[in-house]
Amino acid sequence: MINFILVFNRQGKIRLSRWYQYMTDKQKASVSQDIVTQILARKRGMCNILELEGRREARGKAIYKRYASLFFCFGIDWNDNELSGLEVLHKYVECLDQYFGNVNELDIIYNYSAAYQVMDEMLLGGHAQETNKKIVVKHCKGFDKLEESDSIVHNLRASNIA
């Protein structure tokens, strides 16, 4: 299963993170720090798999891929299929791309809650739940409509008060 998801930029700033395995905030910080440093130090042409064996809190492997300024990284179990994980990761990026329309780092910064929504529609509890891009994006857009109607009501009220 996927134990954690980290999205960070080239400067090592974390943009999104989701932990499916229990860790304290301190452990999370030290594990992500450790992984980010190692991945940023890896050269082009090296494989997309980083073995975490022997590190205290994290276990298994980290698989990662760089898309423009962002690195997407999954922590997976030792026994898991690495390529399968990498393609789930790619699928997530595709879904974000479709949802935002040509996604970039800023989209994810300002709309992090939408990025989490797409993540939760695709992955749940560390396993892939839906890999059909159309369905994922349709659901998320559907949620947005609900949100819009909320805010229309809010704006109406606000103007009434004014």
Added chain:
Amino acid sequence: MRGLTVFIADIRNCRVRELEEKRINKEMANIRTKFKEGSLSGYDKKKYVCKLLYMYILGWDVDFGHMEAVNLISSSKYSEKQIGYLGVTLLMHENSDLVRLVVNSIRKDLDDNNEIHNCLALHAIANIGGREMAEALAGDVHRLLVSPNSKSFVKKKAALTMLRLFRKHPDVIPAPDWAERITNIIDDYDLGVCLSVTSLITALAQQYPEAFMMAIPKAITRLHKVIVERDFSADYVYYKIPIPWLQIKLLRLLQYFPPTEDPNMSEMLHNVLQTIINNSQETPRNVQHNNAQNAILFEAINLAIHLDCESDIVRQATNILARFILSRETNVRYLGLETMAHLAAVTDELDEIKKHEETIILSLRDKDISVRRRGLDLLYSMCDVTNVKTIVSELIRYLHIADYALREEMVLKIAIMTEKYATEYSWYVDVILQLISSAGDHVGEEVWYRVVQIVTNHESLQEYSAKMVLHYMRSPHCHENMLKVGGYILGEYGHLIANLPGASPIEQFNTLHARFGLCSLATRALLLSTYIKFVNLFPEIKGAILAVFNQYRHVLDAELQQRACEYMAIATMPTDDLLQTVCEEMPQFTERESALLSRLNEKTNQTEDKRTWNIGGKDSNEKTPANLLAAKENKENGSVDDLVAGVNGATISATGGATEEAAQGTNGAAATASSAATPAAPAAKAGLTWKDQLAPGHEVWYNRLRDGSDGVLYEDSILQIGIKSEYHGHLGRVAMYFGNKTHSQLNSFAVTVEAPEGLVVVNSHTLATSIGPSTQIQQLYSLECQQIPTEVPLIRISYQAGSMQSIYLKLPVTLTRFLEPIQLSSADFFARWKQIGGAPREAQSIFKSTEKINLERARAVLVNNRLGICENVDPKPGNFVATAVFNTSLNGKVGCLLRLEPNRDTDMYRLTIRTTSDVVSKHLKEILHTALL
């Protein structure tokens, strides 16, 4: 939300961390006041929680706002609810105190008719579900999963939520009861649902393989449909490949089961695998297409290896792998090496792999550490007697330039391979000493302990290793670990080389002592012990050594001081008696599992899914989940290798039916086994006698040992107990072996024996109170039969494993163990037979045998019960006459006469026993009666 956007922009404009911190603190203070004032609108609450979450993602500590997030959850507006849930899943974890506050809101949303609310609730459970949620909500989640009214997108979320709850708290999910309905969902038309439920079943099947057997045909059919029949919804095609993740999940699921026996299914699966291999002959240009194709291919190869590692498919796969490990793409090289290691770990046929030895050795020099690690593991897995020397010498050469992170593991692996495959022991000693001298810092304690054990147990090695270790200690860079080995070996075997040039006693002493001052206190303490042994071995250098002792009598460290004082006292006694006794040669170490292996296993065994295979040779792979299941099914077939279980006593061999229990026990939490593993949970209840609490299933083992043979007396997933015994007259000795099969220490270990009247059981020493991981301890008992025991002794074993566990067993020490067979002539026999006369000193029983009477078997029963069979006494062939003397130390001897008349037409026995004691007659009759049945 404008406020949020502005805030984020502000933060982004902070060019230095100090400014960011200032801005954050300001905002935190502001939000705190707002929250304190209360009476915020839902919109504002949402806005502030969003800001807090953003700060949290950036890595700042957020220690408030949880309550506001919880409040938002119960909002009627979707957007507020959604942020509330996001806040809860990011800020809380399974052990948060606040979790109980959300359980009710979540339950309300689960029961809601609005599916979107159901989904938000499921997300929350799947992300933070702890015990409370599991207990309160598992039923609701199950309902959403199996209800025909649930929409697909609710179903798949429910499946994964259930998986999370099961992983965390398997005890609240009655998986076997739900097995059928859950398994049926594999057939769901919606591929997303199928994908999710396959993940769930994969987890459940590892725990309850039997309950989920029906998933095998379903998985195979589904694979066939997608891959061979190409029946799937076009939306699920990923770069020309239909839903690769589902294919992979199903292929993985099958690896947790033994190969199917249904020929149709087998044929279908073969088609699936062959199609996958055929599809992979071309390398697609597109990266994603290529990755997805390879992901499936590797999983298919893993499954093929699991099914039959000598099949044609595996042969084809081996060729593909050979191509892969030469690939220019690093991912492919990495995975090629990994999969090849899987093959090497389970197959007997290593020749195909050995062809690529050179390439694999080259991969140790790959620029990517991940690939180097795979190369190392593959070399370790493919090692056998023929190539061990090449591989080990390559690895030692590589050790000098290897990454620090890799070295310790390499040393462990080299040590294991060398020990396992060495054909001559001197080579073993050479390699290990070389290892210690060149990579001393990375040599764990286990490694040098093991050398000492092996040298001690092999007399032929002792002189050679003493010579070698002395040589190494003279090199300018001698590592402290070498000094430890050297100190021990010279202390024990230094005298063997004392006549060689350059190895005279004083030279040995000087070599050691030259580095004495430079090493740690622990090593110095060890060397002091070596010196006292020298005093015993070489009285001629006593003077020099006494000077050292004298000097260290005043050292500050208490341990060293004590040793120095005590050794000084022993060495200066008027006679050498005590010195000689203390310094007597070390006895051989009992054979036990190499601590190295358990160390290695410990390092790799932490993972959510059970491993489908382990790195290492074939023996490391006999306890994978599927193999265990296979062993269980295969009842008549043979022995599970105990090596991994850690109870490698030569004295204990689990054979035949014992395997069945062993396999069952090791299956861990399987419903059936869990009752066996905690046999006497209610044992502490007052008023129960030991006899009432005997471990379930103990009879099987007991009956097998009743005839006095040696073997396993009890086994579960934690403990294996073996017994070995010998008797002579009224005395007996019983050795019991307690093996800890787990990878953790068993504490509070205690054994007590309840002896019946007339039998005295004394233990030879106080037993250790803990058993280390994968080790075995031994306890000796001496028995004395004083009077006539009418019961067998009972034994109670207790230990701490989570909670306190107790096991109650019967020891197979019956009255007949104290018999001594004798032979009487016909005349003598009948004279005594008449002398004893009928009841009460005669006991007779006539009974029907449960099987066809077999004279050989009957004879064996008598002989095993230590009765002497007198030939040609009874005129009728087939009737037995047997005699023995029963020995007691207080009541003297009791003569026992026996006649056994089998009637082969009716399968009845008539057993008549006359002894000089009515108690013995009665009791002996009962024992033989049961044994003959």
